[in-house]
Amino acid sequence: MLRTGKSAGRLHRGPLPAPDETVVVKQYASAFAGTSLAATLTAMRIDTVLLCGLSTSGCVRASAVDALQHGFVPFVVRDACGDRDPRPHEANLFDLQAKYAEVVSLETALAALER
DSSP states (O other): OEEOGGGTTSOOSSOOOOTTSOOEEOSSSSSSTTSSHHHHHHHTTOOEEEEEEEOIIIIIHHHHHHHHHTTOEEEEEEEEEEOSSHHHHHHHHHHHHHHTOEEEOHHHHHHHHHO
C-alpha cells in the first residue's frame, strides 16, 4: 500500500493493510522513486507488479515506467485506474500498452493472483 502527499503518514478509511504487509510511503509520482520498493520486491523474489491507482497519467504511468526500468514486468489494471478526465486515462493506457506495460482487466489480474 502506498501513500503520498499530505496524507502520507495516515492510512485512509477503506481497505487497510494486513499486519504482515509492507507499507511504502512515497513522495513522488513513481512508487519506486526515493523508496525501498525495488529492493523490497527483489528481496522477496518478486518479478512482476500489478499497478492500479490515481492518476493513470501521473503515478500509475511513472510507476509502470520505473518498474520496467528496475527489471520488473509491469501490469496495469485498467479497471482499477482513473484520471481527471477519460481522455488522458485512455491515452495513457494506450501508450503504456504500446511501450511499457501490459494493460489488463481486473478479472485477468485477479485470475493471475489466484495462480
